[in-house]
Amino acid sequence: MQNESFLSDEDIISFIKKFDQILVHLDIDVLDEKRFHSTYFANPELTGDGSSGGRMSIEKLSQILTLITDNSDVRGFTIAE
Numbered sequence: 001m002q003n004e005s006f007l008s009d010e011d012i013i014s015f016i017k018k019f020d021q022i023l024v025h026l027d028i029d030v031l032d033e034k035r036f037h038s039t040y041f042a043n044p045e046l047t048g049d050g051s052s053g054g055r056m057s058i059e060k061l062s063q064i065l066t067l068i069t070d071n072s073d074v075r076g077f078t079i080a081e
């Protein structure tokens with residue numbers, strides 16, 4: 001479970017500017033389980049892998065992805081649960 005606040009836009013830009021190219025990996029476990037009911041971590045009957053949901057909304061995810069694509073050379077994008 002995510003217990004910390006999100007990084008600021010400035011922190012994200014500062015990090016991605018260190019690299020010539022960026023590969024974005026999205027693990028959907030960052031999404032808020034209260035809003036995304038079809039994910040593994042939202043099902044209380046499934047246990048065993050230690051995964052849990054985060055607190056991110058689609059709006060926040062979109063904001064972060066836009067920030068990254070507007071400020072870097074994204075060369076790949078992966079999604080996993």
